[in-house]
Amino acid sequence: MADVTKFLTGIRTFQQQHFGENPELATTLAEGQKPQALLIGCCDSRVDPALVTDSSQGDLFILRNIANLVPPYLKNDDYHGVSSSIEYAVCHLEVSDIIVFGHSNCGGIGALMDSAQGEPAGEFIGNWVSIAASARDKVLREMPNESAEKQARACEKESILVSLRNLMTFPWVKERVSKGQLSLHGWYYNMGTGQLRYYNQLTREFEVLVKHYSPDSQEEQQKTS
Ligand SMILES: [Zn+2]
Numbered sequence: 001m002a003d004v005t006k007f008l009t010g011i012r013t014f015q016q017q018h019f020g021e022n023p024e025l026a027t028t029l030a031e032g033q034k035p036q037a038l039l040i041g042c043c044d045s046r047v048d049p050a051l052v053t054d055s056s057q058g059d060l061f062i063l064r065n066i067a068n069l070v071p072p073y074l075k076n077d078d079y080h081g082v083s084s085s086i087e088y089a090v091c092h093l094e095v096s097d098i099i100v101f102g103h104s105n106c107g108g109i110g111a112l113m114d115s116a117q118g119e120p121a122g123e124f125i126g127n128w129v130s131i132a133a134s135a136r137d138k139v140l141r142e143m144p145n146e147s148a149e150k151q152a153r154a155c156e157k158e159s160i161l162v163s164l165r166n167l168m169t170f171p172w173v174k175e176r177v178s179k180g181q182l183s184l185h186g187w188y189y190n191m192g193t194g195q196l197r198y199y200n201q202l203t204r205e206f207e208v209l210v211k212h213y214s215p216d217s218q219e220e221q222q223k224t225s
Helices: 006-022 025-030 081-092 107-114 127-143 148-167 171-178 215-224
Strands: 037-042 060-065 097-103 183-189 196-200 206-211
Touching: 006 196, 037 081, 037 215, 060 081, 081 097, 081 171, 097 148, 107 127, 107 148, 127 148, 148 183, 148 196, 183 206
Parallel strands: 037 060, 037 097, 097 183
Antiparallel strands: 183 196, 196 206
16 A cells, blocks of 8 residues: 555644644634635646646536536436535535636547547546537647647637536526626636636636736736735
């Protein structure tokens, strides 16, 4: 068995910070949660949403799955882990925002792109990522001569739009969005640079929301703050 000591050490460090240095917050959190947003992210170990957004305990209700996908609304007896998480966040926690948090170099989207060539991946993965098959088909149709890498980056963004559209098939999501009680956001994080883009519904483009990291921009920020 691999050594898990580093995780246990991490828990002790966290205990010290969470309970030792801020006991009031620990007590408040134990009483209940009121996160502002539901964030739907990928399972990828390199894009932990709480770390990347520098969020604290209780800030985000996080749902993670392969390729940060949302299936369409479908009521049957299957085990709907994603849909039940969305239901809880929207109908019970009454979050005001849902963020679909896609990222570059996504293995799930890579599997989706590869599935165009042959057999779907794995026992479950291929069928799961096929939720975004329309995104893959659009990319292959519109940029057939681009490199596989460029196609994958485009598909990562397109699949965010599929998830945003699928979110609107949930009647209680659609109702709250139409009443202005709930906002949907499509974000795309570049793990190589730290840059964050968002989908602008007016221009229909992913535009820069937070510039990529550079030491100069940090100095600039410190000067203005
Ligand atoms: Zn991913």
